[in-house]
Amino acid sequence: MKKIGMLLLAAVTAFLVTTGGALASSGGTFIFCAPYGGDLFSLDMHKTSRTQDYIVGLNINRSLYRWDADQSKPVLDLATGVTISADGKTYTFTLRKGVKFHNGRTLTADDVIWSYNRIAQPKTASSAASYIANIKGADKVMEGTAKTIVGLHKMDDLTFTMELKHPVDIGYALCKVETAIVPREALEAGEAKFATNPVGCGPFKFVKWVRGSEVILEKFDNYYEEGKPYIDKLIYKIMPEGAARDIAFRAGELDANIVGASQYPVYQRDPQIKDHMIEVAEMYTRIIGFNSEFKPFADKRVRQAINHAINAELIIKKLLKNKAVPATGFLPTSSPAYDTAMKGYEYNLTKAKALMKEAGYEKGFTFECIATANKSWGVGIVESLIPFMKRINITIKPQQLEGAALGERARTGKFDAFIWSIESGPDPLETLNRFRSTTPVSAGNYTAYANSDYDHALDMAAATGSADEKLSWLKKANRILFDDAPFWFFNYNKAIIAYQPWVNGIKPVAIEMMLQDFTNLKLDESSPRK
Amino acid sequence: MRAYAFRRILQFIPTILIISIIMFVLLNLLPGNAALMAGDQRKAPDPRVVEQLKKEWGIDKPIHTRYFIYLKGLARGDLGTSFLRREPVNKLVGNRIWPTLRLSFAALLISLVIGIPLGFISALKRGTLIDTTAMIGAVSGVSIPQFWLGLMLMYLFSVILGWLPSSGYGHGKISHLIMPAITLGIGYTALLARATRAAVLEVMHKDYIRTARAKGLSEFLINWRHIMRNTMVLVLTTAGLQFGALIGQTVIVEKLFAWPGLGSLLVDSIFQRDIPVTQGCILVMILVFLIVNLVVDLLYSVVDPRIEY
Numbered sequence A: 001m002k003k004i005g006m007l008l009l010a011a012v013t014a015f016l017v018t019t020g021g022a023l024a025s026s027g028g029t030f031i032f033c034a035p036y037g038g039d040l041f042s043l044d045m046h047k048t049s050r051t052q053d054y055i056v057g058l059n060i061n062r063s064l065y066r067w068d069a070d071q072s073k074p075v076l077d078l079a080t081g082v083t084i085s086a087d088g089k090t091y092t093f094t095l096r097k098g099v100k101f102h103n104g105r106t107l108t109a110d111d112v113i114w115s116y117n118r119i120a121q122p123k124t125a126s127s128a129a130s131y132i133a134n135i136k137g138a139d140k141v142m143e144g145t146a147k148t149i150v151g152l153h154k155m156d157d158l159t160f161t162m163e164l165k166h167p168v169d170i171g172y173a174l175c176k177v178e179t180a181i182v183p184r185e186a187l188e189a190g191e192a193k194f195a196t197n198p199v200g201c202g203p204f205k206f207v208k209w210v211r212g213s214e215v216i217l218e219k220f221d222n223y224y225e226e227g228k229p230y231i232d233k234l235i236y237k238i239m240p241e242g243a244a245r246d247i248a249f250r251a252g253e254l255d256a257n258i259v260g261a262s263q264y265p266v267y268q269r270d271p272q273i274k275d276h277m278i279e280v281a282e283m284y285t286r287i288i289g290f291n292s293e294f295k296p297f298a299d300k301r302v303r304q305a306i307n308h309a310i311n312a313e314l315i316i317k318k319l320l321k322n323k324a325v326p327a328t329g330f331l332p333t334s335s336p337a338y339d340t341a342m343k344g345y346e347y348n349l350t351k352a353k354a355l356m357k358e359a360g361y362e363k364g365f366t367f368e369c370i371a372t373a374n375k376s377w378g379v380g381i382v383e384s385l386i387p388f389m390k391r392i393n394i395t396i397k398p399q400q401l402e403g404a405a406l407g408e409r410a411r412t413g414k415f416d417a418f419i420w421s422i423e424s425g426p427d428p429l430e431t432l433n434r435f436r437s438t439t440p441v442s443a444g445n446y447t448a449y450a451n452s453d454y455d456h457a458l459d460m461a462a463a464t465g466s467a468d469e470k471l472s473w474l475k476k477a478n479r480i481l482f483d484d485a486p487f488w489f490f491n492y493n494k495a496i497i498a499y500q501p502w503v504n505g506i507k508p509v510a511i512e513m514m515l516q517d518f519t520n521l522k523l524d525e526s527s528p529r530k
Numbered sequence B: 001m002r003a004y005a006f007r008r009i010l011q012f013i014p015t016i017l018i019i020s021i022i023m024f025v026l027l028n029l030l031p032g033n034a035a036l037m038a039g040d041q042r043k044a045p046d047p048r049v050v051e052q053l054k055k056e057w058g059i060d061k062p063i064h065t066r067y068f069i070y071l072k073g074l075a076r077g078d079l080g081t082s083f084l085r086r087e088p089v090n091k092l093v094g095n096r097i098w099p100t101l102r103l104s105f106a107a108l109l110i111s112l113v114i115g116i117p118l119g120f121i122s123a124l125k126r127g128t129l130i131d132t133t134a135m136i137g138a139v140s141g142v143s144i145p146q147f148w149l150g151l152m153l154m155y156l157f158s159v160i161l162g163w164l165p166s167s168g169y170g171h172g173k174i175s176h177l178i179m180p181a182i183t184l185g186i187g188y189t190a191l192l193a194r195a196t197r198a199a200v201l202e203v204m205h206k207d208y209i210r211t212a213r214a215k216g217l218s219e220f221l222i223n224w225r226h227i228m229r230n231t232m233v234l235v236l237t238t239a240g241l242q243f244g245a246l247i248g249q250t251v252i253v254e255k256l257f258a259w260p261g262l263g264s265l266l267v268d269s270i271f272q273r274d275i276p277v278t279q280g281c282i283l284v285m286i287l288v289f290l291i292v293n294l295v296v297d298l299l300y301s302v303v304d305p306r307i308e309y
Helices: A002-018 A051-057 A109-120 A138-143 A184-188 A191-196 A242-250 A264-269 A300-309 A312-318 A349-358 A379-390 A403-411 A428-433 A452-463 A467-484 B002-029 B047-057 B063-075 B089-124 B129-143 B146-160 B174-204 B207-214 B219-256 B262-271 B275-303
Strands: A029-034 A065-068 A073-076 A079-084 A090-095 A152-156 A159-163 A204-210 A214-219 A233-238 A256-258 A277-290 A324-326 A365-371 A394-400 A417-423 A487-499
Touching (some): A029 A256, A109 A152, A109 A159, A242 A256, A242 B146, A300 A349, A365 A403, A379 A394, B129 B174, B174 B219, B207 B219, B262 B275
Antiparallel strands (some): A079 A090, A277 A487
16 A cells, blocks of 8 residues: 555656646746847847847747757757758758748748748848858848849748758758748738737747837747647846846746846855756857967967966856856857867966967066956956966956947957957857858957868868768867967856746756747746736 | 027027037947947857948948938938837837836926925924934935945835835836836935025025014915025026936936836947937937926026016
C-alpha cells in the first residue's frame, strides 16, 4: 500500500513538473516590459532595426524559422520540412498547411517570396537585407538593377525553392523576426498604417499601441498551433527606467522584469525572487577595440600585453556584481562554435611587462578610450582599468561620449580605442565575417582588423559541406582572432529575467534575452490577472 | 486688450523664427547621425542601408537647403516627418502634448492650492513655529531631487501600501496621475510658497494697509481685499515664469513614471538623433511657454484693475 502511495506521489510530481505546475492553465493577462530606450519606433519588422520593436513584433509575427531557446539553434517554424541539395545551395521548403494571417487569409508561398522581395527593395532600406543577401539575385534587387529575387521559385502554394550563392545554414538568418512573413495586401493598404497597426500570423494579434506607454496584444484564436497561445492577453509596458521597473515588479504590476547589474545582487538575496530568475550568457561580447592605425596598437604584443595586464574577473565581480561571464575569446559560451578548450588571457603582470618590453614600449604610452555612460561597458569600466594600465606604464584616458557620437566615431575610425558591446551570434560564421580583411571599418570592422589566415579559415568554413569541419574552421578563426587580440576580451553579458512565482515558461534566449516567445507561456491561478 | 493680445501673438513669429534657426544649426552640428541610430548599434552597420536612409531623409543635403525645406514646411504648420518612426511629427507631438499638459496642470493645481495659502499663512504668522516649519518644508521641497522623490513615493504608495499604480499612463486614470503630479509639483509648490510669503511681507508694510487698519477695517477684509489682491500680481509673475520651467522638468518625471508625454519623446529623439522630432518637441514647448506668459500678462489686468493694456 505504501509503495502504491509512493508511486502515485511520484506520478503526480512528474505530472506537475512536466506540465509546469498543475495550477498553470490557459487564460490570464501577462504584463511584460519593453525596457530599451523609450517608445517603440515601428511594428513593421522589415523597416525597423530596434530590439525594443522586435520584443513586441516577435509575438505578432512568424518567420520561416524560429530561434529555439532550449536547443539554442534555429528550427523550422512556418515550414514543416526542408530538403537541401547536395551542394548545400538549393533549399526546397514545404510550408505549414492552414497558417492564417490575423486578417483571416491563408499564408502561401507567394507571401514568403513577396516578403523577401520587399526586404530587398532599396526603398524599404531594411536592415534585414543582409539576412537575405545570400539568396541568388537578392543583391541585384538591393542595388536596384533587378525587380525580383531570381533565386526564389514558387512550386505550388505550399512549396518553394531558394537558391543560395554560398552553402550556409540559412536558418540563422531566416529565424530573425526582421524576416517575418507578412500579408502583401495589408502593406499595400498603407505602409504607415501597417507600422502602427501590424498584421502578422503569430500567436498574438495587435490590439492597441498607446504611444510611449504600452502595447496591448491578444490571443489569436486561429494560430496554427492548436490550443496555443495559453494566455489571453499580452501587455508590454514601455519602461526604460530600471529603478521604476524594479518597483513595478516588486509591486506585482509586472509579471517579469529584466534584471540590471545593480538589482542582481539584491534579487539574489531576496527569498521571494531568488528562485524565480533565469539567466543565460547572451551572444554579446563586451570588448575594448584597439585601432590598428594607432601606432602602439599596430603591434599585437602590445594588445596581448593589455589583455594580460587586466584582471577582468575582478572587475566583473566588483563592478558588475557577477552579472557577466568572463570572455575566453570573441565567440560566447552559448555560440555553437564556442571552444571549450579556450581559457582566455591569463592575468599575468610579468608576462604583460615582458610583452611590452619586447614590443619596445617598456616605458609605455598614452591612449584615449571613448566610452558611453553605460554601467556595464562604459566609462566606469575604463576608469577601473587605469591602475592596471599604470602597472605596464600605459596611461588610459577615458572620454565619455553619448551613444550616437561614439557610433559615428567608431564607424569612421576616429579613435585610439573604444569600449562597446558587440553582437557575437547566433551564426558564428556571419559574426566572424565582420572582422574579415575585406570588411570596411564603416561596416563594423572598427579596429580595421586584417589577417589572411583568419580570412582563409572563414573561407574554408563557408565552403565545406561538413558541419563538423565547419565548426572546426570556425574555432580556428576564433583562435586566430583571440591570439591577434584586436580587442581586450572583457565579458559576455549574463542576461537575467526575474519573474513572478505564478509565471511558467520564461526561456533562456541567448540571442537576446528579451526576445521571449510567449506561445507556450502559462500562468498559475495565483496570478492576480487571472 | 484684444489689440495687445494680437500684437503679442504677432511677436511669436520672429521669436519662433529665431529659435528655429538656432535649434536647427545646433542640432545638425551634433555628432552622430540618425541613420546609424536606426539600428541596434551592437550589430555591424550595413553601409548600404545607412546611405539609403541618409538619402531618404535628406540629411545628405547641405544644411541651408535642409533648413529652407524645414522652414517651408513650418510655414504650412508641417513639422516634418520623423526619421526613425517614419510618421508625421505633427501626429507624434499631437499624441504626446495632452499627457504633458495634463501632468503640468495637475502639478500646477497642487502648487497653487498648497503653495499660495502656505506662503500667505507663513507671512501672516511670521516668526512663529508655523512660519519656520512651513519655510523649512519649502526649502526642502525646492532641494529634493525629483528622481529620488519619485522613487520614494513609488516605493511607499505602490510597494508598501499598494494604494497607487507605480507608473504608466493607465489610459488616463486619475490614480496614475497622482504620484507624477506630486513629484513634479513639489518643488514648484515650495517656490510659490516662498514667493507668496515674500510678496505678502512686502505688501503688509505698505501705507495703504496701515490706512486700512487705521480706519478700523477688519483683519479678514484687510487680508482678503488689500493684501491678497496686491500680492497676486507678484505671485502671478513667479507662477507664469516658473510654469515654463515646469514643462521642461516633465522630462525627468515622465521618464521615471513611464508617462507618455512630450518630455520623454524629446529625450528619446535627442539620443536617437531624430532631429525632426526634437525640433517639433522644442517648438511646441516654446509655444506653450509663450502662450502661458501671454495669459499671465492678460491676467494682470483682471487681478489688478489699475493695469491696462
